[in-house]
Amino acid sequence: xxxxxxxxxxxxxxxxxxxxxxxxxxxxxxxxxxxxxxxxxxxxxxxxxxxxxxxxxxxxxxxxxxxxxxxxxxxxxxxxxxxxxxxxxxxxxxxxxxxxxxxxxxxxxxxxxxxxxxxxxxxxxxxxxxxxxxxxxxxxxxxxxxxxxxxxxxxxxxxxxxxxxxxxxxxxxxxxxxxxxxxxxxxxxxxxxxxxxxxxxxxxxxxxxxxxxxxxxxxxxxxxxxxxxxxxxxxxxxxxxxxxxxxxxxxxxxxxxxxxxxxxxxxxxxxxxxxxxxxxxxxxxxxxxxxxxxxxxxxxxxxxxxxxxxxxxxxxxxxxxxxxxxxxxxxxxxxxxxxxxxxxxxxxxxxxxxxxxxxxxxxxxxxxxxxxxxxxxxxxxxxxxxxxxxxxxxxxxxxxxxxxxxxxxxxxxxxxxxxxxxxxxxxxxxxxxxxxxxxxxxxxxxxxxxxxxxxxxxxxxxxxxxxxxxxxxxxxxxxxxxxxxxxxxxxxxxxxxxxx
Numbered sequence: 001x002x003x004x005x006x007x008x009x010x011x012x013x014x015x016x017x018x019x020x021x022x023x024x025x026x027x028x029x030x031x032x033x034x035x036x037x038x039x040x041x042x043x044x045x046x047x048x049x050x051x052x053x054x055x056x057x058x059x060x061x062x063x064x065x066x067x068x069x070x071x072x073x074x075x076x077x078x079x080x081x082x083x084x085x086x087x088x089x090x091x092x093x094x095x096x097x098x099x100x101x102x103x104x105x106x107x108x109x110x111x112x113x114x115x116x117x118x119x120x121x122x123x124x125x126x127x128x129x130x131x132x133x134x135x136x137x138x139x140x141x142x143x144x145x146x147x148x149x150x151x152x153x154x155x156x157x158x159x160x161x162x163x164x165x166x167x168x169x170x171x172x173x174x175x176x177x178x179x180x181x182x183x184x185x186x187x188x189x190x191x192x193x194x195x196x197x198x199x200x201x202x203x204x205x206x207x208x209x210x211x212x213x214x215x216x217x218x219x220x221x222x223x224x225x226x227x228x229x230x231x232x233x234x235x236x237x238x239x240x241x242x243x244x245x246x247x248x249x250x251x252x253x254x255x256x257x258x259x260x261x262x263x264x265x266x267x268x269x270x271x272x273x274x275x276x277x278x279x280x281x282x283x284x285x286x287x288x289x290x291x292x293x294x295x296x297x298x299x300x301x302x303x304x305x306x307x308x309x310x311x312x313x314x315x316x317x318x319x320x321x322x323x324x325x326x327x328x329x330x331x332x333x334x335x336x337x338x339x340x341x342x343x344x345x346x347x348x349x350x351x352x353x354x355x356x357x358x359x360x361x362x363x364x365x366x367x368x369x370x371x372x373x374x375x376x377x378x379x380x381x382x383x384x385x386x387x388x389x390x391x392x393x394x395x396x397x398x399x400x401x402x403x404x405x406x407x408x409x410x411x412x413x414x415x416x417x418x419x420x421x422x423x424x425x426x427x428x429x430x431x432x433x434x435x436x437x438x439x440x441x442x443x444x445x446x447x448x449x450x451x452x453x454x455x456x457x458x459x460x461x462x463x464x465x466x467x468x469x470x471x472x473x474x475x476x477x478x479x480x481x482x483x484x485x486x487x488x489x490x491x492x493x494x495x496x497x498x499x500x
Contacts, residue, residue, distance in 0.1 A: 001455065002045040004115035006125035006132075006140075007032050008100055009089050010051040012076045013060040014068050016341055018299075023267065023311065024089045027370055028145045030342075031222050032121055033068075038223075038448030040074035047115065049104060051092070052078035055085040079103040092124055093173040094480035101131045114138060117455050119189075121145060123174050126181025127477065133184060134473075139458050141451070142185035146367050148174040149202040152495060154271055154364070159496070163488050172491040176474055179208035183471045186458045188217050189451070191368035192389045199367070204494045208471060220450035221393065222370050223443040224377045228346045231353065231379035231435060235343035242351045245339065252304070252335035253292050261335075261357040262287070262417060263380070265296035265345065266371055268303075268314040273385075273407050275320050277362045280413035282328035287414060290421050294352070295321070295336040296345065303336045349378035356427060358383055358420050362407040366390060372402065373442050376434030381427055383416040393442065394434075401437040402430060 011018060011025040012033065019025055032048060040046045053061035066076040080103060082095030092100075108114045118140035120129035129140035148171055157165055166172055182188050182200065188209065190196045196219070201211045211217070227233065235241065249257040262281065266272045274295065281293045297303045300310055304325070307318045325334050339348045349359070359375035359382045368389035372382040382402040384390040394402040405416040420427050475484035 001117070001452070001459070002113070002115045003036075003039060003047070003455065004118045005032050005036050005046070005048045006104075006118055006120040006128050007048065007122070008051045008081060008092055008096055008124050008128065009122070010053050010058075010061055010078075010086070012048050012050050012078075013066060015060065017060045018058070019341055022088075023269075023313070028121060030225075031143075031145070031370070034223060034225060034444040035448050035451060036074055037068065037071055038444045039452060040071055042448065042452070044073060044452070046074045047077045048075070049077045049079065051081045051100065053084070053086050058086050061086075077107065079107060089122075089124060090168070090170040090174075093127075093170060093177070094476075096124055096128055097131065097477055097480050101128050104128070104132060105135060116459055117141070117186075119143065119451065119455075120181060120185070123148065123177035123181055126185070127177040130180045130184045130473070131477070137463075139186040140184075141187040141189050141454065141458075142181045143189045144178060144182070144199070147178055147199050147202070147205075149178075149204045149495075150199060150365065150367075152204075153202075157495070159492060162492060162495075166488055166491065172486045172488055173476075175204050175491060175494060176477070176486060179205055180471055180473065180477070183208040183469070185216065186464075187454055188214075189220050189454070190217065191219070191221050192392045193219055194389065194392060195367055203497075218450070218454050220447055220454070221442055222368060223445070223447045224370065224373045224438050225342070226377060226439065226443060228342050229349070229374040229377040229438075230346070231350060231377070233346060233350075233378075235347045237344060238347045238350075241339060241344045241347035244344075245337075245348050245351055248337035249292070249294070249335055251302075252337075253332060256292055256332060258355070260291045260355050260421060261294040261352045262291050262421075263294050263296065263349070263352060263357055263359045263375070264361070265359070265375070266361060266363065268297060268310070268317040270313070270317060271364050272317075273362045273364050274317060275324055276364075276407055276410055276413060277360055278321060278324045278328075278330070278334070279410040280362075280417065281333075282324065282330060283410055284414040284418060286418050286422060288330075288333055291357070291417075293330075293334045294357075295334070296348065297336050297338055300336070300338050304334070346374070346378050349375050349380050353379035353431070356421070356424070358417060358427070360413075360417065361385060361390075362405065362413050363387070364407050369393060373434075373438050376402065376431075377438040379431055379435065381420050381430035382434055383413070383420060394437070399433075400430075401433045 009024045036046045081100035120126040359380040361384045366388040372384045385407040386404040403416040406412040
């Protein structure tokens with residue numbers, strides 16, 4: 001089978017460069033790479049189709065064709081879309097329609113054959129898949145990862161501030177692209193049942209998909225790379241990472257540097273709720289006596305003192321963190337630093353697990369929650385938000401594989417952390433259970449098998465009859481231009497109308 005992965009955001013290269021250094025990068029790109037690698041290892045021909053970036057700040061993304069070392073059957077195919085320099089994902093919409101889709105079609109015409117199927121990621125990849133499907137008939141699956149409606153909700157959008165917020169996030173394009181993607185797809189892939197019934201049922205997607213009666217849904221959980229995130233793995237820079245972590249801890253914590261750590265390793269984003277974790281730590285003398293709070297900050301060497309390399313949102317979060325640390329006199333008990341790419345992060349987990357540390361993710365909502373599974377695979381017990389995917393991945397029936405907490409209740413966060421940190425027997429129980437859970441249920445090989453099984457079914461089925469429920473393609477997504485632009489009123493109607 002020949003499979004194309006559509007992900008225009010552009011950060012794919014043999015060295016996984018900058019993987020955590022921009023909001024557009026990170027988890028969903030790891031997801032695409034690992035599923036693609038696992039498919040290719042089974043003998044399938046796989047292309048990761050992304051945007052070519054010719055920019056001195058991002059030199060790794062300039063070549064047209066690239067490969068991952070030691071991985072056969074897999075290409076990174078970079079095709080231009082708009083100006084050559086890096087653009088954040090919110091600015092790509094017109095270039096996907098005007099350039100990228102046409103360049104993809106031409107690339108495969110020149111190659112002499114097209115993929116048998118596509119799998120599209122995020123609304124921008126989904127929009128490209130819709131337009132390619134209309135011209136070629138190639139079926140595609142849609143994996144939303146996170147949907148725009150939930151982000152609108154979290155930003156507390158009102159009719160008064162919608163236009164201003166849309167200038168930053170371009171929701172009027174994203175929501176319509178997501179509606180088209182889930183409507184035209186052969187299958188919508190979610191990471192959890194909860195994602196299907198809570199995210200896709202949002203009123204802005206009404207009429208595009210029916211979460212209760214539509215059979216075009218499948219749950220395929222992501223995986224953890226057990227070659228990297230394992231309690232027994234050993235990276236090329238294992239000892240160097242240990243030394244780096246030790247130096248950072250001594251810099252920030254001095255005599256307390258040998259205590260266990262409460263580890264927060266997620267984007268500096270308000271929805272990740274670092275402040276809730278800090279407040280839990282601040283209000284528990286037991287936690288302060290037994291552990292330090294350690295924030296792993298991508299690309300920022302000493303962010304509690306110097307945030308000059310941070311983006312706007314990251315600076316806002318760091319300002320709130322510093323204010324909370326100051327308010328509760330937590331200096332010398334909180335450390336923040338960067339450790340580098342995934343092998344270094346996994347080594348950091350192993351190093352801190354050896355002293356009885358715990359991983360914490362107190363996000364207000366986490367669609368799936370791959371980070372805690374990676375931490376668990378590396379030997380750390382996890383204390384994680386109950387809102388979202390972790391309630392499925394870390395609990396089954398009466399069995400708990402981590403400690404779930406209410407992220408909006410600092411006292412409950414503290415309770416969960418104290419439960420694990422203050423009882424070595426409980427620590428060992430959740431460390432072992434978490435590892436076993438990931439090894440059995442959450443691997444990339446298993447995720448790839450889920451995709452391949454569904455793609456086999458799609459390709460083995462007779463060509464579908466023309467569907468009566470297909471949405472019209474907005475003029476802007478056919479011929480972008482001012483005269484065809486999607487209006488803010490269309491988004492407003494979808495978001496606030498009871499009949500949307």
